[in-house]
Amino acid sequence: MSPIDRITGYADELTAIRRDLHAHPELGFEEIRTSGIVAGHLEKLGIEVHRGLGKTGVVGVLQGRPGARRIGLRADMDALPIEEESNLPYRSTIPGRMHACGHDGHTTMLLGAARYLAETRNFDGTAVFVFQPAEEGLGGARAMIADGLFQKFPVDEIFAIHNNPNGPHGKILVRPGPAMAAADFFDIRVAGRGAHAARPQEGIDPVLVATAITQAMQSIVSRNADPLKAAVVSITQIHAGAAYNVIPETAHLAGTVRTFDPALRELVSMRIREIATGIGTAYGARVEVEIRDVFSVLENSPDHAAAAAETAAELFGPEHVDGSSTPHMGSEDFADMLQAVPGAYAWLGAKPGPGLHNASFDFDDTLIPLGAAFLARMVERRSVITA
Known part of the structure; x- marks a missing residue:
């Protein structure tokens, strides 16, 4: 049998x-x-x-x-x-x-x-x-x-x-x-300055910074990675604010990176840090980036x-x-x-x-x-x- x-x-x-x-x-x-x-x-x-x-x-x-x-x-x-x-x-x-x-x-x-x-x-x-x-x-x-x-x-x-x-x-x-690909999880924390939504000039808007980071990070795969090597960068969470009329103090992005090549994995992590902190500096916000090796x-x-x-x-x-x-x-x-x-x-x-x-x-x-x-x-x- x-x-x-x-x-x-x-x-x-x-x-x-x-x-x-x-x-x-x-x-x-x-x-x-x-x-x-x-x-x-x-x-x-x-x-x-x-x-x-x-x-x-x-x-x-x-x-x-x-x-x-x-x-x-x-x-x-x-x-x-x-x-x-x-x-x-x-x-x-x-x-x-x-x-x-x-x-x-x-x-x-x-x-x-x-x-x-x-x-x-x-x-x-x-x-x-x-x-x-x-x-x-x-x-x-x-x-x-x-x-x-x-x-x-x-x-x-x-x-x-x-x-x-x-x-x-x-x-x-x-x-x-x-x-199957290696995976990193990342957290990007943006610290701005809160303000009344009707007076944005008095604040540093972390939502604006977070969305700028989100868009810019899409260039990593299309413009930094070797097109013959597989890579995925996915932002899966954006958290900020709790009111219609308040510019919040902070915003939080999170997501994952998938790669097969160790050098490409390192490159993607480096570019995430450079893009996030660079945009933060440009807008006058403080940005912290944490990237964790989760899967080999x-x-x-x-x-x-x-x-x-x-x-x-x-x-x-x-x-x-x-x-x-x-x-x-x-x-x-x-x-x-x-x-x-x-x-x-x-x-x-x-x-x-x-x-x-x-x-x-x-x-x-x-x-x-x-x-x-x-x-x-x-x-x-x-x-x-x-x-």
Whole structure:
């Protein structure tokens, strides 16, 4: 019996878990209920459970047949600060929070893979299941690594999978080398001088400064970056003022930068600082710029990306595999784990629907047995590789 057939036999149970997680979303480093559910299911399977890595992370350790190989599998658990806009019977019960990226599904797929491997034990060595908190820009992977993840639970390689609402349904996408962009988050704080809106000459308008910075920053990609190298600069927040007739004292801009090239990443950061402080000086305002390294470039090991493609072809057929897919400008903190341990990150196509981080997004439950089978089969195949 193939992993897909066996896992499909209990897909309804897994779907119930996924929908329960969806109804009870928790933000990064707050995944108390979620990690408890994960730990409880692993313990019922006879899997050794360790809690508290990276605050709310969970690690499960399962011994197979005698062998030295140790294969890691990772899933993320956190939700997003988004108000869900759906009428699903299992919609979020927590105001302002929802699973809008499918981490509820990723967690469930890894639980499904863990159950399959615990019941069959058709692998050599050790399987290590990593349930990570706080993937959405809060540094959950780095927190687990700092807590000694790979010292306490060493692995020879590690794999992860993410749903892809762009489809095609059931198709695995994986890419050797740089596959997802590095990400920086920035905050630009403008301090002007407040005044009555009817007497603007008495103030220094931080809103004017902030909008001038916003427009000027769009020139970084179009005029400073090498057009053959990918870069994104997005301002996603502007905050200022609280009244119709008051020029405020301050304004705040925030956003993100995405790049693949380290030199370009440095250039973009330098230009943000130069543009923001220069415009501030021109208008007589004080400007402070903070730029934070949040995600590294996600680089798949070529050998492990090829192994992931081969495994997917075996399970789903070669027509359902793209082993040289296009890089994503999105970011993923599994990148930090791949800097410590070789491995690969793949995407699994879902039925068409609202995109990631959309208030109407819902994970495609038909992916659960497919993703779980893929992760489980990676352990079965890679555990017998000789060094």
